[in-house]
Amino acid sequence: MPELPEVEHQARALRRILEGARIERAEADATPVLKGKTTPATFAEALAGRSLERIERVGKQLLLSFDAGTGLACxxxxxxxxxxxxxxxxxxxxxxxxxxxxxxxxxxVDMRMLGRLEIVPRDAFARIVSSLGPDPLRDGLDASRLAARIAGTPRPIKNVLLDQTVLAGLGNIHATEALFRARVHPSRAADSLTPAEVEALADGILATITHALAAHERDDEIVYLSDRTDAPNPFLVYGRASEPCPRCGTPIRTLTIAGRTSPFCPRCQRLIQSGPRRGR
Known part of the structure; x- marks a missing residue:
């Protein structure tokens, strides 16, 4: 599944391709990808003759803004x-x-047809993303901001990182990688993290996003991990169950949290049972 780095990579590629271009015509098939009131006919009518003005991304949401106030939410x-x-x-x-x-x-292209294309007024993007939390790449992220977002919740920190109302854009892969970088067990209660752990996690989130963007620089389009049959796994622990931890050599284990497989190192990411922090 594309997460923040993959969607950012896609946005950058679309800016390069569409900059200065005009759409001669547009077509869409009658599939579940078309959302809201968008039909093949309205898709074609709204985009024909349009020129790109800007592309915005918040979390996993994209808006292609064209002239005449036309937007394509994706x-x-x-x-x-x-x-x-x-x-x-x-x-x-x-x-x-x-x-x-x-x-x-x-x-x-969408094999499973779980994506979304919708013709909207371009000023509707603020409404579309209004429920999302801060975007780490777009809005920045530090320990104080992350502490404020996770304060008071006993939910497992992995669940919290996947909650798009807490932070926009993280998914299973990059939440897993960030927790490994921070040496935090994915099942830890979010409100049990110490200030030092929160700081390490904020740094880990930004580091895994930066790492993924760098890994995608060589790709002309989004390449999912499952597509990389001719390239090594670019991640530290994701997709590496039973392999040695790159830090300590302990075999990577997995557990399931919120229906997602969560690889972790049982030595580097010990499950510490402690009470919630106070006075934050």
């Missing part, structure tokens, strides 16, 4: 991605396409 779901081509055959699982004036075609 969420990549679990398997969505935009792919560009010139003269090639349409990709498998293509659900919508933008034909640009220079001959380039942008295809929205």
């Amino acid at each position: 969420h990549l779901g679990m398997t969505g991605k935009w792919r560009s081509r010139v003269g090639d055959e349409p990709p498998r699982h293509g659900r919508a396409r933008l034909f640009l004036h220079d001959g380039c075609v942008l295809d929205y």
Whole structure:
């Protein structure tokens, strides 16, 4: 599933492709990807002749803003991605396409069709993202801000990091990686973390986002971990069950939290039972 770094990578790629381009025509298939009142006809009508003005990203949400006040809200779901081509055959699982004036075609590809494309007024984006917490990359993140977001909740810290109303954009992979970097067990109660652990976790979140963005620099499009059959796993512990911990050599274990597989090192990320912090 695309998380903050993958969606940011997608936004940067779309800016490069669409900058200065005009959409000659647009097509969308009648699939569950089209949300709200958007239909194949309204999709085509709203985007034909439009030129990009800006692309915004908050968490996993994207808004492509065009002239005439037109917006295309996009969420990549679990398997969505935009792919560009010139003269090639349409990709498998293509659900919508933008034909640009220079001959380039942008295809929205989504095998599982859990993504979202919706024509909206571009000023509607604030409403779409109003329930989201701060975006670590866009808004910044430090120990004090993270402490305020997790204060008073006894939920497992892994659950809290996956809550988009707490922080926008983190998913299972990068929450797992951040907790490993911070040496915090994923089952720890969020309000039991010490100030030093909160600071380490804030640093870990930013470090895993930065690491993932750097890993994607060589990719022209989003490449999911499951797609990387010819490249090494770029993550420290995610997808490495039973492999030695890169820090101490202890075999990586997994547990299930909120229905998600959570790899962790039982030595580096000990489950410390302690009461909640007071006076924050």
